[in-house]
Amino acid sequence: MSDSPEPAEALSHLNTDALALHRALRAGGKGRARTLAIWITETQALARSALEILLDLTQARPHTTTEDLLLLERLAQIAKAAQDASTELTAALARAVENQRRCAAASSGPVVVIGPSPRQLIASAADLLGRIPALCHATHRERLVPPTPHANRPR
Known part of the structure; x- marks a missing residue:
């Protein structure tokens, strides 16, 4: 018997984690290396x-039915x-550290940075993570995930 949770429960946990991370990215911060x-x-x-x-x-x-294959497709899209x-x-981390290094090495004046800033890259990551709850919700709404057996048990 597998120690992993039922698919519906695991997808629910994944959705919760994605929402929390999405909020953290939107809240921002300075893009410190540790946080990134x-x-x-x-x-x-x-x-x-x-x-x-x-x-x-x-x-x-x-998995041969259209519904089964759609579920696998949604999981692949989430991944x-x-x-x-x-x-x-990762690009934001590299850019943030590079910017710090360049600022520390600059002898005078401000450093000119070319390309997207760490904040822009973090915003892009947040947009990507924002897709995950929508995919999870659609998966549940269309009943593509096998229901958790515990949900159907009488109490």
Whole structure:
């Protein structure tokens, strides 16, 4: 028996985590290296969660119906959104550290920075993470995820 939660419960946890991270990115901050590194690991964990749900579902049974394949597609889209957000955050981290290094090395005057700022990259990551709750909601609304057995038990 698997220790992993039921797909509906796992998707609900993933949605909650994505919403919390989305709010944190929108709230912003200065894009400090430590904060960015934490956000990167959290977005990677979201992608991993989506892929684990997908793996659990594909191990359980073959997927041949349109609904089954749509569920797998949604999970893949969730994983991609999280991975893309992680990529944006990694670029923000690299840019923030580069900017700090350039400022520290500048002998006089302000440093000219070319390309998107760390804040712009963080905003892009937040936009990508904003897709995840919509995908989770659509998955639940269309009843693509097998229901949790505990939800149907009489009390």
